[in-house]
Amino acid sequence: METIHEVGSFLDTSGVVIHNRNKNSILHVAIDLFSQSGFNAVSIRDITREVGIKESSLYNHFKSKAVILETIYYNFRMDIAKIIPPLGSLDAIVSSMNIDVFLTQGFQNFLEHIQNPKMEKIWRIIYLEQVRDQEARAIYLNDIVDGICDCMAIVFEKYIALKQIQPHDPRMLSVSYQYPLFQMANIYVLRRLDGQGTTDVEQMMLAHIHFFLSMVRVK
Template identity: 70%
Template sequence: MEKTFESEWFIDINGDRIQNANKNLILHVAIDLFSQDGYNAVSIRDITRKVGIKESSLYNHFSNKIEILETIYFNFRMDVANIIPPQEGLDEIVSSMDIERFLIQGLKNFMDHIENPKMEKIWRIIYLEQVRDEKARSIYLNDIVEGMSNFMEIVFKKYFTLGQIQYHDPKMLSVNYQYPLLQMVSLYILKRLDGEKTTEIEQNMMEHIRFFVGIVRV
């Protein structure tokens, strides 16, 4: 496994870029194993054997397996947060593109995030661990479902103010737009994980955007 690609280096839970190659490699290996077998089925020995270090060496970097998982979650949450434009620049973005273009670009940003091999594997971990792990559940419900729905509520308010869409309750607009799309995204991820074709679901996501815009546009 490569240790040198800058784009593949992780951030520690204190927010600092991980400088140690072995610590970074431990995270890569843990993501591979957790995504394949589930967190509970993977031991510290499994991780160190694949990394090529002694078990005692792992504890120079992580106090236990839980800290490894929390670091993975931390990096996932940071990447998810980067999908959403910052609030301070949102007015300029909204005023520079119409509602359909904004939604299409938003979907593209989300798909770019999912198609990062590292993030795609973490999505699988999130799915696998949701029933067992409250933190995985919280990330999906709060960071993804609620976080993105709240963001879209703000976006729809702005587009109504600009006169581009008809007035409806922004929260309901967000729910009706975001929830079907998230369901399709989940299906897209599962199909990719199973090695199935995703052409139809990708087309459905674009059709959903066009259908929604056709209903709300002035």
């Protein structure tokens, strides 16, 4: 397996930027290894061998392998939060762009997130660990599915008030819009992880956005 020692800093679980080079390297290598083999199959020795440090040195930075995974999850949650508009800013955002632009921009934000090599690998970790790890399930169900659907229900309610879309139940609009995109996003992630093309998936996601708009836009 090719090991990629990426550059870039992570946050610790209190939200503080990690400046220590070895600590960042441990996280990069752990993401690479966990995404390939799963958390349980990777040992501390595997991680330190790839980083090029002694096993004892790792414990200067992390108390356990579980804390490494917790830190990875925290950084993923922070990145997911960036693609969900802050609730306090929604009025200004919605009033500044029509529904077509809002949904298309949201799609582009997702692509930027998932095309980050670090985030791609963490998506795979989330998939691998969902059965074993309650925290991985919580991230997918709460941060991703519920977090995005809750936000979009508010967004659709605001666009209904602006008379840009038809007055249907905002929650049902959110579910009808997002659930197909979640499934297509899963396919997109798995295709990229396997080195396969994703152009057709991107086109289908855009087609879904346009189809949805054609069904709900005020004529």
